[in-house]
Amino acid sequence: MTAQIFSERLKALRAQMDTHNIDGWIIGREDMYQGEEVPASDERLAYISGFTGSAGTAIVFTDHAALFSDGRYSLQMEKQTDAAAWSCHTMPDIDIGSWLKTQTLTGRTIGVDARLITLSAFDKLSAVMRESGLSLKAMAFNPIDMIWQDRPIAEVTPARTMANDIAGETIDSKLDRLADSLTDFGCDAVLLSRTDAVNWLANIRGHDLACTPVKLAFALYHRENGLIILADRQPMLPVLNEHMAVVPLEQLDELLEPIAGCDFMVDPASLPKAVHQVISDSGVNIVTAPCPVTKIKAQKNPVELDGFRKAHQIDGIVMAEFLCWLDHADVTQMRESALADKLLSMRATHPDFISPSFETIAGSGANGAIVHYRAVAGQDSLIQNNSLFLLDSGAHYRFGTTDITRTILIGDADAEMRRAFTAVLRGHIALARAHVPVGTTGMQLDTIARTPIWSAGLDYAHGTGHGVGHVLSVHEGPASISKRGSLSVSAGMVLSNEPGYYKTGSWGIRIENLIAVKAASTAGFIEFETLTMTPIDRRLIDKTMLSEAEIAWVDIYHQWVLSQIGADVSPPCQAWLINACAPL
Template identity: 45%
Template sequence: MYQSFEMTTSPETGAARLRALRAELSRRGLDGFLVPRADAHQGEYVAARDERLSWLAGFTGSAGLCAVLPDHAGVFIDGRYTLQVRGQIDLDHFTPVAWTGQEVGPWIAQHLSEGIVGFDPWLHTPREIAALREKLPSGVELRALDSNPLDAVWHDQPPPPDAPIVVHPLNLAGEASVDKRARLAEDLRGKGAEAAILSLPDSIAWLLNIRGADIARTPVALLFAILYADGSVDLFNAAERADDALRAHLGPDVHLHGMDAFAATLDALQGTVALDRSSAPVWIADRVADALDFEPVRLPKARKNAAEIEGARNAHVRDAVAMAQFLHWLDQNAPSGKLSEIAIARELESFRNATGQLRDISFETISGAGPNGAIVHYRVTEASDRILSPGEVMLVDSGGQYPDGTTDITRTVAVGPVDPEAARAFTLVLRGMIAISRLRWPSGLGGAHIDALARAPLWSAGMDYAHGTGHGVGAYLGVHEGPQSLSRRSAVPFEPGNILSNEPGYYREGAFGIRIENLLVVQPPSDVPGGDAPMLSFETLTLVPIDRRLILPHLLTSEERDWLDRYHNRVCAQIGALVPPATRDWLKAACAPLPKD
């Protein structure tokens, strides 16, 4: 199993660890300290060594921050984790704070009028720290520290990762690294830059056609790099891990170094340097004053080439076969009232493993039965494991990392007759998902321009959800990839080749959770019959039935019904011959046209 269901944190440890940290802060003359859920690369997943927020407070979400002051410790979380955080932290010593409702600066100002609040400059970005400084009172100093005080009291902190770095084949990458470097170097020269500092591991992996295993769920190595305007690269934290095959692949223009050479190389840079102030650590930014705020890799990486798109299609067919077998198994066994959330997650992973191509799951499987489905990023553990009972809905959000692509899919399924309110919510969520799937739009629009279309059916019923509608997805890289996203916060224009999730939802605390998710790839502009301007559109990559038993057909328009029937016809046509005979029979029934009114 890639996934473990053990309890990795406990609220009971928080008080003692908080006392130890406060004692260390006092020893250093500090009045506060920021503990983010971040590493030096600002990734969604971090190595065990960097799980500082989890170690201190017990909160295991993928985004958050704890502001530790002498008498208060606020754990800042977004809407995805409102329910989760309360079950993971010691509420007598830590206070959950909604990140959208109160920012860190005003919260600190409310509890500290003067003093020194420290931060680790490797774990925060210049943009983040600048915004925070603006909100602090004049008596509070925000100070970068030479060493992390939490690390000083975390006595069994794991060592840094050092997994092998491997070559990503050209037939899957679709473009040689030397050509990528030449293309991006030309872009640097066009902006008047001599070099760009890269701190995002997925950017480096894509640029150099390499992959790694330094963190779970995302096949990257934790590296830093400098791309120069002549196409050469200095690569750091790689020299000790490179074998002959990797050195031959990288070629003579990629120079490998240990991390001990990073500071001196940065200090020696000449001319204009590019640096992304939203993702690079303050430690780097402080060494390259007046850097151009620019990261040259993220946009080209997000525009998947033909080989990457073909790989994604192949990965989704493979994943759909596993998902169909899993859903067939779930339909057969769920009515017994004996299946647990862990058993369901294990069985799903076994079907993916049976493909022979699974390299990892792309994130921790969300296996939420009944009311647990309402916890948006629920992680089942041996302590929380719940039996799925007849009359409930089951939410399963999961994905796989395959050599040719990354998948992410959510299906909500019925177990026997369900609450009519759940079916109504499911149908409204489906309408929003279909609206995005069918959309055509002019070039230049981003998620902020179309996110409302997914929410409109829910809004009309006085309902909503507290997460974005979709995120970018990598090509055998991160399951969450920027810069584009399908959310109200992103105006980055969608471009051909972008892969995005489409996952509206609805969550009723204590009752049920609904989410339906497919992955989409943006298609080039094409003419619309009778129109006068080419429009972008989506191709749906995911090929898995949507549970018809939860649909109230009378709430769908004829266009929505037609879309769903066509989608199910396509599912049967593309994977029907690839599944076992018993699953094929189940698939035909699951993909049958909706009944007529």
């Protein structure tokens, strides 16, 4: 789209702001369910700015507009927005509060959609606004919806049941564990406002989002009255059973009337401000705490872990066939989006495939340095020769989820590429081989991965790893491997291991496998099981930079990959795989 189109949209938004006596408007990249992925009908930030990243916040005033996101999107923000209309800022280098203090805005009223901002986010942002002499007002309308004339209509899709032999635990068992958690907090009931928590608890999934197989819903659970899914009834009919009822969210106030006075738990980090107001008006005693389901579901049971392993074996076969094809095709005559489509079509042929687990990142050359680059047909680049191709992709299968990044050499590599790639590989190996005490935090693990990369004078702006849901969100809390990862990791968690390095304007490198946390043979320690089964590009490895132990890890990993998928790939791919997995 042209800058003129976005300019007209900004003008129309400002006219609506003027009509409603608002001096500014906050636009986040979220819907009321606060997941990382949102339906097309809720992509308000992209609609108004052109920025399509998975995280970001904009503030539009009558005479200027500012966009904020994290280091993953520094380049993308600048590339996708009109510099004449938007100023772009990378957090935490410049956050909203520090930027506001540089502006002359005292006395202005800033509006935000009460459905689309959480209670904790509203309170935090309101405090930030006050420091700059502004007031934040939660509104019951959204001016962008008033100007978005061709706004997509959300498709109504039915929920489906996640069978016990895939979930590994019955709803009864999960509800018992939730009840125990509420007892620990001294609470009688809870409003679950995280969609992935609701889906996991009720053993349901859905198709409301393109890459996250969930049914968008909240839930009310009372230790005596049971589970009520807060959603439209019709799409839930296929999964209704004796363990749950379904009531529209609009009737939440009626459900709360009989339990007025009870101790009622809410998660302020995910509860919409508008829903909190309904609960606050009901007469229950509100207790704020992190979602009790999040920590429970993060520790996968043995059946879920087996599902992950099975999914990675299927995905490993697909990736091997794709990389074999890539090596033999003249891809320099193809565009990035065509390669992403090719890989997706290969995954989709498997009968257990559900959907991609996120939109594929396929960045060639300089686009690979844009951490979360998205190749859009017609706007993407040809595959660059004598450069690097960064491919970050994944899939949901019926029993497990994958997320893998490989950096692939196209043509010939120079010494700088090999040096940077090998430094990143050393960081990846350091985390994969880590043997750490129980209670080790994500922050500590992040340092383990970065140290070999730092020693080469390199670094990266994103986290080293995120949690992964079981046929749910590919990015799952509560733990993360990052500079802000204050929570400890524990046995049963599935995380990513994805250090990288990005040379702006030239190329990007990332090596990502999924890992499962497991108890080590040494009492009181944990270690990691690598799940991903795909060769690492040996052509980019500078063996002289590796220790004997690191060389052994690469060789053992490749022989394991060959043993796991070698018999199931096509004959041409088998020859390619044997070569790709040859010892260093």
